[in-house]
Amino acid sequence: MAEHHAHKDGYRLLVVEDEPAIRALLESALRLAGHTVSSTDTGRSALVEIERQAPSLVLMDVMLPDLDGFEVTRQLRAAGDDTPVLFLTARTDLGDRIAGLRVGGDDYVSKPFSIEEVLLRIDAILRRVSGTDSAAAPAPEILRYADLDLNTEAHEVHRAGQYIPLSPTEFKLLAYLMTNAGRVVSKAQILDHVWSYDFSGDDRIVLTYVKYLRRKVDCFDPPLIQTVWGVGYCLRLPREQAGTEPS
Numbered sequence: 001m002a003e004h005h006a007h008k009d010g011y012r013l014l015v016v017e018d019e020p021a022i023r024a025l026l027e028s029a030l031r032l033a034g035h036t037v038s039s040t041d042t043g044r045s046a047l048v049e050i051e052r053q054a055p056s057l058v059l060m061d062v063m064l065p066d067l068d069g070f071e072v073t074r075q076l077r078a079a080g081d082d083t084p085v086l087f088l089t090a091r092t093d094l095g096d097r098i099a100g101l102r103v104g105g106d107d108y109v110s111k112p113f114s115i116e117e118v119l120l121r122i123d124a125i126l127r128r129v130s131g132t133d134s135a136a137a138p139a140p141e142i143l144r145y146a147d148l149d150l151n152t153e154a155h156e157v158h159r160a161g162q163y164i165p166l167s168p169t170e171f172k173l174l175a176y177l178m179t180n181a182g183r184v185v186s187k188a189q190i191l192d193h194v195w196s197y198d199f200s201g202d203d204r205i206v207l208t209y210v211k212y213l214r215r216k217v218d219c220f221d222p223p224l225i226q227t228v229w230g231v232g233y234c235l236r237l238p239r240e241q242a243g244t245e246p247s
């Protein structure tokens with residue numbers, strides 16, 4: 001196909017996704033962004049293609065018909081292959097996502113994802129591994145969004161390189177928002193995941209903790225914890241920054 005876009009920084013990417021619509025969407029969006037893209041739809045074929053093509057990065061769906069994305073990545077790493085892996089996950093459980101990073105994935109995006117978010121993560125990973133800073137080798141237990149870093153093992157949060165002390169609940173809340181970066185989570189979902197039990201509808205505690213968290217995390221610019229009125233909260237860049245339509 002004709003490529004009219006400037007190939008400024010094109011990488012070879014492999015998409016592993018068994019959902020045809022998502023696969024097609026990713027392929028065309030990534031090509032538009034200047035990358036060379038191929039795709040496959042099973043875990044076993046992914047292992048073959050990764051060895052054959054040696055891609056710069058693999059976008060790996062977690063739920064595949066044969067081997068799941070975690071298992072594929074585990075096998076890759078066991079074979080000494082350190083090709084960066086960006087997981088596409090529909091799972092909502094933080095534990096599963098962290099498990100994905102522990103088997104040696106580099107990052108993940110949650111479905112439904114925005115293409116902007118996928119591109120941002122890809123760029124971040126490739127910048128990291130292209131080795132301008134080998135001291136900042138990718139730590140698998142770090143969640144990242146914009147200039148915000150959360151280390152799930154050291155229980156530390158940094159924004160723009162600056163350490164932010166958080167209480168355990170604030171930490172859990174931020175981890176949950178970061179795991180779902182770019183998508184809106186309701187107060188009920190937050191209660192469920194952060195407090196792990198039903199607060200019998202009293203979601204004022206969520207409001208309170210979001211306020212605490214904002215004081216610490218969003219005293220920086222731009223604010224990242226967005227209120228979506230009548231729906232819930234979302235960790236994302238403000239609309240002007242994200243370049244989407246104003247509303």
Ligand code: CA
Nearest residue numbers: 018061063064
């Ligand atoms: Ca799937």
